[in-house]
Amino acid sequence: MSVLQEVKTLTINGREASARGDETILEIAREHGIFVPTLCHLHGLSPVGGCRLCLVEVEGANRLLPACTTRVGEGMVIRTDSDRLKGYRRMILELFLSERNHTCSVCVSNGYCELQSLSRDAGITHVRVPYRYQRYTVDASHELFVADQNRCIMCTRCVRVCEEVEGAHTWDVQGRGIEARLISDMNESWGDSDSCTSCGKCVQVCPTGALSEKGKSVAEMSKRKQFLPYLTLMRDKWK
Amino acid sequence: MGKTITIDPVTRLEGHGKITIHLEEDGSVRESFFHVTQFRGFEKFCEGRPFAEMPSLMARICGICPVSHLIASAKACDALLAVRVSDTGANLRRIMNLAQFVQSHALSFFHLASPDLLLGMDADPASRNIFGVLDAHPSIARDGIRLRKFGQQVIERLGEKRVHPAWIVPGGVSAPLDTKVRELILAELPEMKEIARRTLAWYKKAYRAFEAEIATFANFPSLFMSLASPRGELEFYDGQLRMMDAAGNVIHGNIESNRYHEVIEEAAEPYTYLKFPYYKPMGYPRGFYRVGPLARLNVVEQCGTPEADREFREFQQLQEGAISSSFHYHYARLIEILHSLERMEQLLDDPAILNKRVRAVAEPNNLEGVGVAEAPRGTLIHHYKIDEHGLIEWVNMIIATGHNNMAMNKGVTQVAKHFVQGREIAEGMLNRVEAVIRTFDPCLSCSTHAVGQMPLEIDIMDAQGEVIRRVVRGAP
Ligand code: FES
Numbered sequence: 001m002s003v004l005q006e007v008k009t010l011t012i013n014g015r016e017a018s019a020r021g022d023e024t025i026l027e028i029a030r031e032h033g034i035f036v037p038t039l040c041h042l043h044g045l046s047p048v049g050g051c052r053l054c055l056v057e058v059e060g061a062n063r064l065l066p067a068c069t070t071r072v073g074e075g076m077v078i079r080t081d082s083d084r085l086k087g088y089r090r091m092i093l094e095l096f097l098s099e100r101n102h103t104c105s106v107c108v109s110n111g112y113c114e115l116q117s118l119s120r121d122a123g124i125t126h127v128r129v130p131y132r133y134q135r136y137t138v139d140a141s142h143e144l145f146v147a148d149q150n151r152c153i154m155c156t157r158c159v160r161v162c163e164e165v166e167g168a169h170t171w172d173v174q175g176r177g178i179e180a181r182l183i184s185d186m187n188e189s190w191g192d193s194d195s196c197t198s199c200g201k202c203v204q205v206c207p208t209g210a211l212s213e214k215g216k217s218v219a220e221m222s223k224r225k226q227f228l229p230y231l232t233l234m235r236d237k238w239k
Numbered sequence: 240m241g242k243t244i245t246i247d248p249v250t251r252l253e254g255h256g257k258i259t260i261h262l263e264e265d266g267s268v269r270e271s272f273f274h275v276t277q278f279r280g281f282e283k284f285c286e287g288r289p290f291a292e293m294p295s296l297m298a299r300i301c302g303i304c305p306v307s308h309l310i311a312s313a314k315a316c317d318a319l320l321a322v323r324v325s326d327t328g329a330n331l332r333r334i335m336n337l338a339q340f341v342q343s344h345a346l347s348f349f350h351l352a353s354p355d356l357l358l359g360m361d362a363d364p365a366s367r368n369i370f371g372v373l374d375a376h377p378s379i380a381r382d383g384i385r386l387r388k389f390g391q392q393v394i395e396r397l398g399e400k401r402v403h404p405a406w407i408v409p410g411g412v413s414a415p416l417d418t419k420v421r422e423l424i425l426a427e428l429p430e431m432k433e434i435a436r437r438t439l440a441w442y443k444k445a446y447r448a449f450e451a452e453i454a455t456f457a458n459f460p461s462l463f464m465s466l467a468s469p470r471g472e473l474e475f476y477d478g479q480l481r482m483m484d485a486a487g488n489v490i491h492g493n494i495e496s497n498r499y500h501e502v503i504e505e506a507a508e509p510y511t512y513l514k515f516p517y518y519k520p521m522g523y524p525r526g527f528y529r530v531g532p533l534a535r536l537n538v539v540e541q542c543g544t545p546e547a548d549r550e551f552r553e554f555q556q557l558q559e560g561a562i563s564s565s566f567h568y569h570y571a572r573l574i575e576i577l578h579s580l581e582r583m584e585q586l587l588d589d590p591a592i593l594n595k596r597v598r599a600v601a602e603p604n605n606l607e608g609v610g611v612a613e614a615p616r617g618t619l620i621h622h623y624k625i626d627e628h629g630l631i632e633w634v635n636m637i638i639a640t641g642h643n644n645m646a647m648n649k650g651v652t653q654v655a656k657h658f659v660q661g662r663e664i665a666e667g668m669l670n671r672v673e674a675v676i677r678t679f680d681p682c683l684s685c686s687t688h689a690v691g692q693m694p695l696e697i698d699i700m701d702a703q704g705e706v707i708r709r710v711v712r713g714a715p
Binding site for chain 1: 287288289291292294295296299405408409413600602628629630
């Protein structure tokens with residue numbers, strides 16, 4: 001038995017738990033019905049720890065750790081719901097909201113958006129930091145889909161699903177910090193992309209209204225993520 | 240030196256307005272203007288958005304008449320798709336629009352206008368509001384509140400959200416009618432019709448006390464424009480545009496909505512963001528016209544529902560030719576409430592209203608589309624151009640308050656001339672200037688839709704035409 005598969009015992013929110021060594025804090029939390037908010041993480045895609053929403057407190061660690069990328073360790077004492085964490089998560093969500101134009105009321109994903117529901121759960125009624133967003137041109141050149149960077153949170157789920165599951169690697173990220181943005185192929189318009197197979201996986205995994213099906217009206221774009229667990233199951237089975 | 244009196248802002252209007260009154264040496268009124276100082280630039284920020292978002296985006300222009308914008312916008316999108324909406328889809332949109340008429344007219348009549356009518360124009364402004372009416376005439380106030388609530392509830396029930404329903408979409412509506420919702424609405428309609436009847440009966444006696452106002456409230460000959468059905472009936476959702484002259488003759492009929500720009504042109508003035516549409520063949524400013532309830536009842540030959548038609552024939556007795564006093568907007572509004580309730584009942588009674596085919600799906604097939612509908616305040620025109628990917632390239636909207644712009648200015652001048660004498664301005668006189676504006680029920684935030692390239696200039700002039708003060712904002 002490899003070290004990673006050894007059973008670890010730990011405490012999460014005061015509860016005793018045991019986990020396999022290759023599990024992440026997020027996985028063990030979910031197994032125990034403990035909700036940890038996530039945005040960049042999506043089961044079936046490689047974790048990147050980019051959004052920092054899933055930060056948790058681990059006793060003895062000198063910083064907060066992302067639950068989605070941190071493996072459990074023997075004797076870990078984990079807290080997922082302290083007031084400090086809630087405050088940070090709220091600030092992270094507000095920063096997301098300030099970086100792009102997330103006007104929910106006129107968004108295709110209104111009512112189905114993960115950013116929106118997390119913000120609502122966090123009790124966000126306004127954003128305490130100045131809005132920094134610029135205006136991005138909507139790319140509607142693809143015959144089936146629309147990319148609206150104004151709603152993008154740079155979670156890179158689309159980038160990963162395209163590369164890891166579809167194997168096309170149409171999407172990538174250009175620039176850094178607030179200038180970072182999604183590009184298709186070599187920064188061409190999506191409709192001109194040679195690599196895109198029009199599979200639509202990127203649209204379905206997108207947590208917001210940044211990627212949507214063409215012709216959808218406001219509040220009509222619900223995403224279907226069900227395909228992903230199935231595909232990953234099959235992939236792992238035949239690997 | 241002349242004196243300029245500025246009343247700002249006009250109270251009890253949606254949004255903000257500003258009026259300047261220019262006086263002569265002797266203190267008499269020379270001219271007045273009604274300015275719109277607020278602007279929201281909707282046309283500009285729609286550019287680059289996918290066209291399918293437009294109905295909901297446009298519904299945000301106005302919290303008072305979102306359904307009207309939804310409808311005009313969805314119709315413009317239908318034109319982009321080049322689809323024909325199914326009869327059931329169109330009738331469901333109609334029902335929501337009629338509910339919008341009921342709630343908006345109820346708001347205008349009971350909440351905004353009835354305090355003046357019931358408590359007197361010179362009553363204490365602190366109580367000259369719906370609460371004052373509730374104290375002095377509780378049954379009328381309650382009727383108004385009930386009627387408005389009914390209209391809002393119908394919208395809510397159909398669209399599942401009261402203020403900004405997303406149910407109306409390009410190609411039709413997003414979901415068919417629920418049997419239960421149909422029953423609920425039908426069950427409440429008799430009570431609502433009763434309210435409309437008794438309000439009309441009361442108003443027909445009450446308005447006679449306002450002879451001075453009737454004579455002076457934007458009472459002048461003008462053109463009138465509205466949609467009408469091919470049979471000349473009231474038609475809020477579809478139909479063709481008609482232009483009527485002051486004598487009551489249809490001078491231009493059967494104007495297909497997508498050809499509106501062949502008969503309407505918009506002029507810009509430096510002192511306001513609001514544009515001035517006029518009837519092209521007559522030129523600017525002679526070709527000014529009015530829209531809204533009074534215009535509609537002038538333009539149509541009948542309402543098309545039995546009870547409203549009886550009231551309509553009585554209404555027509557007010558004056559030979561077109562009815563010219565804007566004071567009668569109130570009266571027309573009440574007839575339209577009755578008509579809307581009757582029409583809603585007719586549409587809901589038809590079992591076909593439950594059909595499941597309510598949305599036509601297509602890709603854009605036209606790069607340009609126009610949608611015209613009647614909003615409670617008057618004709619509403621949405622005109623879009625898209626690029627080959629379906630992104631909005633250009634938007635033009637002409638809104639009821641825009642159509643009525645020139646008539647409102649004339650109305651303000653007329654009232655000011657009659658009631659404002661010398662330098663002494665009593666509260667009652669100011670109220671009348673405001674009240675004439677209110678007959679048009681302008682919705683100001685939505686009517687100033689041009690983005691800030693147009694200069695906004697407020698000149699304060701003395702009797703010699705000398706500018707004694709100039710405020711300039713947003714010049715290019
Ligand atoms: S979900 Fe863990 S960092 Fe985004």
